[in-house]
Amino acid sequence: MAPPSQAPKRPWYRLKRTWFIGVPVLLFILMNPVGGGAGSTPTAATPPAVAGTAVKQSAPPEVLNVTADQLLDALEANALKASETYLNKRVRIEGRLSNVDASGKYFSLSRSDDSFTFKRIRLYIEPEHRETVMHFTADQTVAATGTISDVDDSFGYTIQVESIG
Structure with missing residues (x-):
């Protein structure tokens, strides 16, 4: 047996320190692509419009006209189907006001009748809608x-408001 000071050297790939240092460095490199920082320019730029040619604008997404009752009925009948049908869709919704948040972040709509449910439709507003919402009254x-941004089978829908009225 050779004395400890003369032990045979292991190849580099069998050393623990190689793995402890190399694996995290390799993961960091793979997860952070080169370039693409905030100040960089995109590699696939939009081609400039040719003179005399109109730039084709995509039409805004279609707006579905729904009532609070329709959304809540769909959610109670089948939450998965309601999610597939309404999630990330633009809607024009009409319903009975049930609550206005004290901080002014959202207001809620509920069923037109007085049936009790935990499911609500929360409409999150922008600062420019705050004045309008401030003048809402209960049950109006x-x-x-x-756009419906969340569908939850326990609590209901979340909508990011674009306009009121």
């Missing part, structure tokens, strides 16, 4: 247009 009918 409210209409708003926005």
